[in-house]
Every structure is written in C-alpha cells, then in structure tokens.
Amino acid sequence: MDKKPCNSQDAEVRKGPWTLEEDLILINYIANHGEGVWNSLAKSAGLKRTGKSCRLRWLNYLRPDVRRGNITDEEQQLIMELHAKWGNRWSKIAKHLPGRTDNEIKNFWRTRIQKHIKHAETFTAQSSDQTHDQATTSQVMGAAHVADSYSPPSYPANLEAFPGPSSAESSDNFWTMEDIWSMQLLNGD
DNA sequence: AACTTGCACAACCGCGGGGTA
DNA sequence: CTACCCCGCGGTTGTGCAAGT
Numbered sequence: 001m002d003k004k005p006c007n008s009q010d011a012e013v014r015k016g017p018w019t020l021e022e023d024l025i026l027i028n029y030i031a032n033h034g035e036g037v038w039n040s041l042a043k044s045a046g047l048k049r050t051g052k053s054c055r056l057r058w059l060n061y062l063r064p065d066v067r068r069g070n071i072t073d074e075e076q077q078l079i080m081e082l083h084a085k086w087g088n089r090w091s092k093i094a095k096h097l098p099g100r101t102d103n104e105i106k107n108f109w110r111t112r113i114q115k116h117i118k119h120a121e122t123f124t125a126q127s128s129d130q131t132h133d134q135a136t137t138s139q140v141m142g143a144a145h146v147a148d149s150y151s152p153p154s155y156p157a158n159l160e161a162f163p164g165p166s167s168a169e170s171s172d173n174f175w176t177m178e179d180i181w182s183m184q185l186l187n188g189d
Numbered sequence: 190a191a192c193t194t195g196c197a198c199a200a201c202c203g204c205g206g207g208g209t210a
Numbered sequence: 211c212t213a214c215c216c217c218g219c220g221g222t223t224g225t226g227c228a229a230g231t
Contacts, residue, residue: 015201039216056200091219102219111197
C-alpha cells in the first residue's frame with residue numbers, strides 16, 4: 001500500500017482548488033497523449049499535482065462526457081434503487097448512470113436524499129408516539145448507514161416531493177466546460 | 190445592511206486490492 | 211515469495227454561496 005510517498009519532492013506538490021491553467025494543461029495533455037499512468041502523467045504534463053489528484057480532477061470534472069448538475073427524477077429513482085441494492089458502492093452505482101461520477105452521486109446522496117430520509121424517519125418516529133423508543137433509534141441509525149440493512153422500497157413516500165435540483169447549475173461563475181474545451185482546442189493542436 | 194446558519198460541491202486522505210519486478 | 215507501486219474506492223473536510231434573521 002502506498003503509505004509512504006516514494007517521492008521526495010513533497011514540497012513541490014500543489015494542493016487545493018485547480019486553476020484554469022492547470023485544467024488546460026491536463027486536458028491538453030490527455031487530449032494529445034491519452035490517459036496513462038497518472039503519476040507519470042502528472043510529471044510529464046508539468047503539473048505539480050499528484051497523479052491521484054489529476055485522476056480525480058479528470059474523472060470528476062474535466063472529462064468531456066461528464067454531466068454536471070440537474071440530476072433528473074429518473075436518475076434519482078435509479079440511485080435510490082441501486083443504493084438499496086448495493087449500499088454505498090458509489091462507483092458501481094455510477095456505472096449505471098452515464099456521465100455521472102461516483103463523487104457526484106455520493107454528494108447528492110449525502111446532501112439531499114439522506115437528509116430527507118432522516119427527516120422522514122424523525123417525523124415518523126414522532127408521530128408514531130414514543131411506544132417504539134428503541135425501534136426509532138435503530139431506524140434512524142439504519143438510515144444513516146443504509147448499507148445492506150434496509151429493504152429497497154422503504155424510502156419515505158414524501159421523498160418524491162423533495163425539491164429537486166433547484167439550482168439550475170448557476171455555478172458557471174467563470175467558465176464552463178465548453179469554454180475550457182474550446183480553449184484547449186485553440187491552445188492545443 | 191450586517192451577521193449567522195445551512196447547503197451544495199470540490200477536493201483531499203487513508204485504506205485495500207491488483208499487478209509487476 | 212516478497213516488496214513495491216499504482217489505481218480505485220469510500221469517507222471526510224474545506225470553501226463558497228444563498229437564504230434567513
């Protein structure tokens with residue numbers, strides 16, 4: 001396992017948010033050379049990032065086929081069904097949602113679905129009196145790590161009504177992926 | 190108008206598995 | 211057979227933005 005970074009140039013490694021320039025370098029490099037060994041790719045491209053970081057950036061954000069924002073109702077349903085089946089196997093779930101990344105699905109689940117499940121569970125617990133004190137606790141706990149302990153159709157009905165992706169992806173503050181790709185086309189080749 | 194709180198997303202970290210020398 | 215390296219996964223944290231008070 002890679003407990004020890006075999007690289008002695010740790011001081012050189014950049015962390016934190018990616019800059020437009022770094023994105024362009026990575027896109028450009030992959031466009032010309034394709035994906036390869038990430039560590040050497042990072043070095044060859046002249047990026048002061050770990051291969052790991054490059055891979056993550058590429059897979060979750062820069063890949064041309066990645067779809068961002070606006071998770072549809074169908075996708076929500078699918079995510080819920082697959083999660084019921086497999087638990088937190090995000091990458092496995094992501095494979096069934098073309099263009100979606102495991103990270104995005106994971107975030108979506110944590111920030112929205114899980115929250116609604118918890119709320120629903122709490123509401124149910126409250127309305128059903130305190131007769132099942134222990135039971136309610138375990139239910140909530142079950143919702144927390146739904147891994148393999150709950151049954152598929154057990155999602156609260158009011159989940160359907162939850163406010164979908166209301167933010168119509170207004171996150172393009174600076175530049176969109178289209179911009180980047182057109183830039184790299186101008187830049188590269 | 191300023192401050193506080195909550196939400197959503199991007200990125201990092203640690204761990205485990207598989208492949209190769 | 212063992213050790214090392216790289217990849218991929220899942221969990222967690224940090225940051226920016228928006229809404230509410």
